[in-house]
Every structure is written in structure tokens, then in C-alpha cells.
Amino acid sequence: MPATPTLETRDLTIRFGGHVAVNAVSCAFQPGTLTAIVGPNGAGKTTYFNLISGQLRATSGQVLLRGQDVTGLTASARTKQGMGRAFQLTNLFPNLTVMENVRLAVQSRAGAGLQLLQLWSHRHDLIEKADSLLDAVRLLDKRNATAGALPHGDQRKLEVALLLALEPDIFMFDEPTAGMSVDEVPTILDLIHSIKARGDKTVLLVEHKMDVVRSLADRIIVLHNGSLVADGEPAAVIASPVVQQAYLGLPADGSAAA
Structure with a gap:
């Protein structure tokens, strides 16, 4: 019987007026695994993070920590239960x-x-x-x-x-190397790699840099227009037609765009 995921979202959804920013996203995340969340600008990646960590309240769906529903808990309450979040903009x-x-x-x-x-x-x-x-x-x-x-x-x-x-038990990094010089990036990537290598932590990473994704991720999920459109091992997901078109801007055959 599969172990209970450290973190899980079930049909997680948020609407802003008539706009569905995150649309019924269901994913389970296990300890010892680093999942990269990718997608074009406006795909809903950071909004999905905000729903998981409690900065935003879901319109519908659930967030579960170790099988327990925490959808109604505040961000600080989720932090006390082992969820850690590093923001895209510094929070010092x-x-x-x-x-x-x-x-x-x-x-x-x-x-x-x-x-x-x-x-x-x-x-x-x-x-x-x-x-x-x-x-x-x-x-x-x-x-x-x-x-x-x-x-x-x-x-x-x-x-x-x-x-x-x-x-925390769950590390959430939202573009952790944004704004860093080339010389500074390895320090952060080495730290994230060491967290993953411990084997007992669940790591989620929102990242635009595909070289960073390839070097760290065990799994990639792709959001597009708020929906989950791909989920799997990095090589297979990056090579999939939906990612080639929606994220990398390439034609469906994978050749370079003109």
C-alpha cells in the first residue's frame, strides 16, 4: 500500500471573478522527491504555491498534510505543521x-x-x-x-x-535563484540538492530556468492556463508535445521555432 503523501492537493481551484487561476489541480508529493513546477508566465504556478502555503484561500478543493485536511488553516498554522515557503520576493x-x-x-x-x-x-x-x-x-x-x-x-x-x-518537512522554493549573479546561483542549488539528498524532505520548486530544473528535479509538473497539463519524469515531460508548445514555444515536432 502506497505511503501517505507528505503533501497533496485535490481538485484545488481558485477563481478571481470569472477568471480561473488554478483549475482543479490534483497532485501528491512524497518525501525524498523534488518536484519542479513549470509553465509559461501566468500559468498559475505561484498562485498554486500560495494556495498550498495558505497565502490564498481556495475557492474549492483541498490541501492535505500527511493525509489531514489543512485547507482552512492559516499560513502560520501550516508553517507550524511543517510547511516552509521561500517567496519569489524576499520576505525579511x-x-x-x-x-x-x-x-x-x-x-x-x-x-x-x-x-x-x-x-x-x-x-x-x-x-x-x-x-x-x-x-x-x-x-x-x-x-x-x-x-x-x-x-x-x-x-x-x-x-x-x-x-x-x-x-520544515516541506520546502517550497519560488524561483530561488531569481536576481542572482551566475556566481551566486551554485550556492543555492547546492543547498537545495543537499535538502533533497537527505531523503526525508519534500521539495517543491517553481523555476523558469530549465537547466536548473534538469539538474535538480525528479519530477516535473506543468501548469498551463491554471490546469495541470503534464506530470512525470523530466526527460519525458520536457519532450512532450504539450510542453514543447505551451512552455518552450516550439512546434509540436520539437524542432526549433522560426
Whole structure:
């Protein structure tokens, strides 16, 4: 009997007026698997993420965590149940330092509250944890910089550090390398690969860069006009006529477009 998926959506749908942004999408996601969600601009990828993580309320359908219906739960309640989300746009405390941002996430995960000054100086284990996360995203040398003053690429790396600090069961990355230089991208890709390699985490990735998708994904699902149009192993999905036309802009025979 198949194991209960970590995450599942059943006929998940949202309408904005007469527009159906996500149309009855049903998918199940297992631990140890990285699923890339691709599709043209406006396909519904980020909206689907927002429905899963609770930023948007579904018009109909369900979101299940480990078989339990969480469709009515808030985003923060879903986070407490092990769902982690890194946003396409950075979601930081801009007036705090890099270290303060990470230490708050570490303290929260450890159940030590969100005090900026209390407890922290006495918890060397939490300090070491925060420093190790900053080192992992190559920001340790900027630990005292103000988060809002960081270049966009560094803000994205800090956001990944915050997500890692929460130690979720489900990692959701929305274009994690957007705005990064070519030199910065490998740091994030290596981190995502290491999360996947653990084998006990479920990873979802919205990504436009097909080289990133090919290097990381075990599975690709394709959204087009809000509907699920392809789902399977990367090579087969990328080669399918519907993806060649809808996503890559190629004719159905797969030859280069004129």
C-alpha cells in the first residue's frame, strides 16, 4: 500500500471573478522527491504555491498534510505543521541585521520565543546554529549588515537561510535563484540538492530556468492556463508535445521555432 503523501492537493481551484487561476489541480508529493513546477508566465504556478502555503484561500478543493485536511488553516498554522515557503520576493525584516533575522528564526524553531536580546547571549547552541546557517548560504561575513541594505542576491540567500532555520518537512522554493549573479546561483542549488539528498524532505520548486530544473528535479509538473497539463519524469515531460508548445514555444515536432 502506497505511503501517505507528505503533501497533496485535490481538485484545488481558485477563481478571481470569472477568471480561473488554478483549475482543479490534483497532485501528491512524497518525501525524498523534488518536484519542479513549470509553465509559461501566468500559468498559475505561484498562485498554486500560495494556495498550498495558505497565502490564498481556495475557492474549492483541498490541501492535505500527511493525509489531514489543512485547507482552512492559516499560513502560520501550516508553517507550524511543517510547511516552509521561500517567496519569489524576499520576505525579511529589513531593519534588522542579517544575524538578527536568522537568530529570530532559530529561536522560534527552538521554542525560545522571539526576543531580540533576552536569552540569546546565553544560548551558545543557538548562536552556533545561526552562524552555521549563514555560513551555508555564504553570508557569515555579512552577519552584522542590515538586511534591507543587502544586494538582491544576498537577500535571496538570507531568505533561504531563514527557511532552513525553520527545519520544515516541506520546502517550497519560488524561483530561488531569481536576481542572482551566475556566481551566486551554485550556492543555492547546492543547498537545495543537499535538502533533497537527505531523503526525508519534500521539495517543491517553481523555476523558469530549465537547466536548473534538469539538474535538480525528479519530477516535473506543468501548469498551463491554471490546469495541470503534464506530470512525470523530466526527460519525458520536457519532450512532450504539450510542453514543447505551451512552455518552450516550439512546434509540436520539437524542432526549433522560426
